[in-house]
Amino acid sequence: MQATPTIEANSFLTLHYRLSGPQGDIINTFGGPPATLSLGNAELAPAIEARLLGLTEGEHVSVQMAAGEAFGERNPAMLQWVPKQLLATFGDADAAYLLGEVVEFPAPNNAGKYAGAVAQLGEDAILFDFNHPLAGQAVMLEVQVIGVL
Numbered sequence: 001m002q003a004t005p006t007i008e009a010n011s012f013l014t015l016h017y018r019l020s021g022p023q024g025d026i027i028n029t030f031g032g033p034p035a036t037l038s039l040g041n042a043e044l045a046p047a048i049e050a051r052l053l054g055l056t057e058g059e060h061v062s063v064q065m066a067a068g069e070a071f072g073e074r075n076p077a078m079l080q081w082v083p084k085q086l087l088a089t090f091g092d093a094d095a096a097y098l099l100g101e102v103v104e105f106p107a108p109n110n111a112g113k114y115a116g117a118v119a120q121l122g123e124d125a126i127l128f129d130f131n132h133p134l135a136g137q138a139v140m141l142e143v144q145v146i147g148v149l
Helices: 046-052 084-090
Strands: 012-021 024-028 035-038 060-065 079-083 102-106 113-121 125-129 139-148
Touching: 046 060, 046 139, 079 084, 079 113, 084 102, 084 125
Parallel strands: none
Antiparallel strands: 012 024, 012 035, 012 139, 060 139, 079 125, 102 113, 113 125
16 A cells, blocks of 8 residues: 655645735635645745645645744835836836836846835835735635645
């Protein structure tokens, strides 16, 4: 008799998952194609990966994560004023930014990208919030494990 595959560090997974916060779903793969990912590759937050460890193939669970557990606490240092002149350098000089809009920025040395949400519009600069949208909030995690390698 073969043991049911169990999620371990560095497992390759096929699963459906839903992350929801106070405003509703942030990510929801139920009803569409499942996600495939590898643990340990920063595809999910470390606290979420930790909640997956030990689950078995075929398991379907929902877990309430305490405020700040999934994506850390909100960090005031992650609110940054960006001069409009600098924004023009990275994108469209005539772009109009809206409150709540998420804008991608190139990381230093073109080592990927990062995103910030427009928090406040100033005359010569825009305040961006680079915290994760669910930082400091309680999160509901629902997972249906389809396959574990």
